[in-house]
Amino acid sequence: MGAGHSHTGHGGIDPTPGALAARRKANLILAAVLVPLTLMTVVAMVLLWPSGSKDGLKLSSPYAAAPGVSFDTGTIQRVVVGPCMDPAAQADGQPAPGAGQGSQCTFAYTDPDKGGNPVKVVINPDIAKSHGVKAGDGIRYLNLSQTQGAAAQGTPSYVFVDFVRTLPIILLAVLYAVVVIAVARWRGLRALIGLLGAYAVLVSFMLPGLVEGKPPLLLALVGSTVIMIGVLYFAHGFTARTSTALLGTMFGLGITAVLAAWATDAANLAGVGSHDAATLANVSDHISISGIILCGLIISGLGVLNDVTITQSSAVWELWELAPGTSRRKLFASAMRIGRDHIASTVYTIAFAYAGAALPVLIIVMLYERPLGDALTSAELSEEVIRTLVGSVGLVLAIPVTTLIAVLVVKATGLRGAALPAGDGGSGWVPDTEATDHASDGGGSGAASESRRGRRAELRR
Structure with missing residues (x-):
């Protein structure tokens, strides 16, 4: 090898001093x-x-039990339909609450998880009609059997809760x-652990802050950026590439926050x-x-924004690895073609996700036969509509910004290649790809391949 050449054995290529300096910069x-x-x-x-x-x-928690009342769990053994009149109160002619004379109620004979004889749990009419209960279901019920005078007042001793x-x-x-974990392996495991950390920030910082009246x-x-x-x-x-994605995410968060603040006030949410x-x-x-609605508008777009x-950012890196000699303009154009496809699919993702969450409201609006414009701007649907629009604008604008930053960074940090031997036709670009490395050494040794892969991984940083 002549002086000034940066080749290693088996055709491998060491990064030039200029490439390393550009990467550091x-x-x-x-x-x-x-x-x-x-x-900050x-x-x-x-x-x-x-x-x-x-x-x-x-605070007046509906889950707090009064003295003598407890929440118990059990498994349903059988379900019966019978008169709603509580047998203990028939002598006084007092029906169970909410039951008319001669009406029928659904009862579930339930084995308590804490042991003891089966108890007769009255099932809420809404549950009995819309969903129903069956043998084998685990239920949570209110135990009123120890309250003073419950039986004498015709109150059911055991009432279905959930x-x-x-x-x-x-x-x-x-x-x-x-x-x-099976598909993404260690990266998937790290993502799951990161998700737990995100919920920790939400529960310990953002939710208590909203309760205490902090600026929403x-x-x-702050909370979304930390997450x-x-x-x-x-x-x-x-x-x-991660830092590039983070910059694009922060930009999208800023746009989303500005639009959310304006929309919350302008639309009187x-x-x-x-x-x-x-x-x-x-x-x-x-x-x-x-303020809670404003905070929710920003948080709701985090997952999709992180995704895009x-x-x-990864698309730019992969495109560059396939063709390291591509100009910045062509690399940006190629990545944006991927980005435009991603924009189209992501807009559908957001819209359908919110539509699914608001499905009961949509059905009610349909049954009332309200005009579409009135329905979309109503108190029931306007928040979902604005959440969809605000989140979509933020993520759409984040894509070209992320792409531009990624192109600038990858061209500055990428391997420029080394001068080729004179017999190979002078200096020029040497693509830093797996196929080139493999072809240059005819398969090469495992150690050399690992060394080259290590150098490529280092340069991607």
């Missing part, structure tokens, strides 16, 4: 942008951290984890007509329903 630029943003986010999170105090909250869904949810969660816009931006920094780096590693909103308004004077930015 690009990484320093990314760090110069992301490190201050991360520090952490400081803001510390300043906004909720105290956790529940003083002043007017189904026990622990087992099916656990089975689905295990199946989900197994599928993710700032709370949502994205954590899940992206934890799942995908500290690489240039105040949760009017929502039972949950009315409940929260009565819990504390510090809770702002419009990391996918777009």
Whole structure:
């Protein structure tokens, strides 16, 4: 080999000093942008951290049992339909609450999980009519048998509360984890752990902050940024492509936050007509329903935004690896063709996800035969419509920005190649691909291949 050539044995290529310097420079630029943003986010999170105090909250939990009342669980053995008149009160002629004279009720003879004789649980008419109960169902019921005078007042001693869904949810969660880990392997496991961390931020920081009346816009931006920094780096590693996706995600978050703040005020989203909103308004004077809606508009787009930015960033890297000599303009155009397909499918994803969540409301609107315009701008549907539009605008604009950053970074950090031997026709580009490495050494040794793969992985950072 002549002087100045950077070849290694078996045709491998070492990165040139210029390529390494360019990579370091690009990484320093990314760090110069992301490190201050991360520090500012952490400081803001510390300043906004909720105290956790529940003083002043007017809590009246429907799950709190009165003295002598307990919530029990059991398994239904058989279901019968009979007179709603409680046998213990027939002598006084007092029917069970909500039952007319001679009406029929559904009862479930249930074996208590804590042991003892089967108990006769009265099933709510709504459940009996819409869903029904059957032998083998696990249920949660209210035990009033120890309350003073319950039988004398004709009150049922055991009243259905809810189904026990622990087992099916656990089975689905295990199946989900197994599928993710089997397909994505260690990266899938890291993503699942990152998801738990995201929920920890949501539960310990954002939700208590909203209850205490912290600024909802700032709370949502800080919490969402912390979540994205954590899940992206934890799942995908500290690489240039991850940092690129994070920058695109932050841009999309900023756009979403601005639009959400404007839309919440301009469309007067105040949760009017929502039972949950009315409940929260009565819990504390510090809770702002419009602030909660604003925060929800921002949080709801996190998953899809993360999806499009990391996918777009990876697409740029993969396209470049296939053709390292591609110009910035062509690389951007090729990646944006992928991005446009992603935009189309993601818009459908968001719209149908929200439509599915609002399906009961949509059915009611259809049955009332309201004009489409009135229905979409009504209190019942306007929040879902605005959530769809705000989230879609943020993610659509994040795609070209992420693509542009990724193209600039990958061209700055990529392997430029080394000068070819004179017998090979002079200097030029040497593609840094698996196929080229394999062809250059006729299959090569395993150690050499591993060395080249290691160098490529290092350059991708």
